[in-house]
Amino acid sequence: MKECEVQFNHVFEQWADQYDKTVFEKKDEYAEVFQGYEQILRTVVEELNLPAGSRVLEIGVGTGNLTAHLLEKEWDVYGVDPSPDMRRIAARKLPHFTVADGHFLSIPEEIGKVDGIVSTYAFHHLTDAQKARAIQELADRLTEKGMIVFADTAYADEEARDAIHERVRSQGALTLLNDLQTEYYPLLSTVKEAFEDVGLRFSARQLNRYVWLMIGKK
Numbered sequence: 639m640k641e642c643e644v645q646f647n648h649v650f651e652q653w654a655d656q657y658d659k660t661v662f663e664k665k666d667e668y669a670e671v672f673q674g675y676e677q678i679l680r681t682v683v684e685e686l687n688l689p690a691g692s693r694v695l696e697i698g699v700g701t702g703n704l705t706a707h708l709l710e711k712e713w714d715v716y717g718v719d720p721s722p723d724m725r726r727i728a729a730r731k732l733p734h735f736t737v738a739d740g741h742f743l744s745i746p747e748e749i750g751k752v753d754g755i756v757s758t759y760a761f762h763h764l765t766d767a768q769k770a771r772a773i774q775e776l777a778d779r780l781t782e783k784g785m786i787v788f789a790d791t792a793y794a795d796e797e798a799r800d801a802i803h804e805r806v807r808s809q810g811a812l813t814l815l816n817d818l819q820t821e822y823y824p825l826l827s828t829v830k831e832a833f834e835d836v837g838l839r840f841s842a843r844q845l846n847r848y849v850w851l852m853i854g855k856k
């Protein structure tokens with residue numbers, strides 16, 4: 639049976655209206671996950687380093703916080719998100735920008751080839767098998783010198799994953815622990831393999847305790 643490709647819309651149905659409060663005020667269990675959030679978004683944009691006129695696709699736009707930075711550049715920006723609730727908020731914040739209904743494994747054909755593909759805090763919604771398939775499909779969408787820049791929670795290795803889970807458990811942050819254990823936060827080696835299997839050069843660096851910048855270049 640085909641695995642469900644969009645499993646988490648129900649989460650954002652409840653979270654959409656409070657999402658910006660979580661990421662900007664950082665007062666709940668997710669404070670460390672969103673530590674340096676604005677800087678993380680800026681780093682993704684800096685890493686893209688594309689000339690004016692480039693075509694950039696953002697996946698998992700959410701409430702549009704990364705999009706706002708992308709739109710400051712002279713790029714043609716496209717965005718997709720599967721959650722109607724998140725798209726509603728993005729539409730309110732960015733009235734001149736349209737977020738299409740789509741996801742990692744379903745990018746509207748009319749967007750065509752792009753020079754850059756970006757995503758923050760979203761790639762972990764895919765199982766590891768789906769991640770590999772998504773990277774393959776996204777690599778096919780890149781122009782000759784295109785690149786992918788993601789920032790999301792990932793683990794350096796299994797030991798690091800177990801230590802983080804143990805720390806979160808000892809802090810009593812049970813909502814976050816449940817999230818870390820039930821969504822599909824990857825080992826870096828899994829992401830590296832997915833990129834390298836389709837001929838992309840992979841590099842990564844840590845941006846906060848949870849979030850890694852993950853880059854794939856042709």
Ligand SMILES: C[S@@+](CC[C@H](N)C(=O)[O-])C[C@H]1O[C@@H](n2cnc3c(N)ncnc32)[C@H](O)[C@@H]1O
Nearest residue numbers: 643698699700720721724741742758759760763
């Ligand atoms: C934690 S929010 C991140 C939003 C925004 N990118 C940010 O950095 O603040 C995750 C977003 O990913 C979207 N999402 C969930 N599953 C997805 C999928 N399979 N493909 C693309 N986006 C997905 C959700 O609807 C949500 O808007």
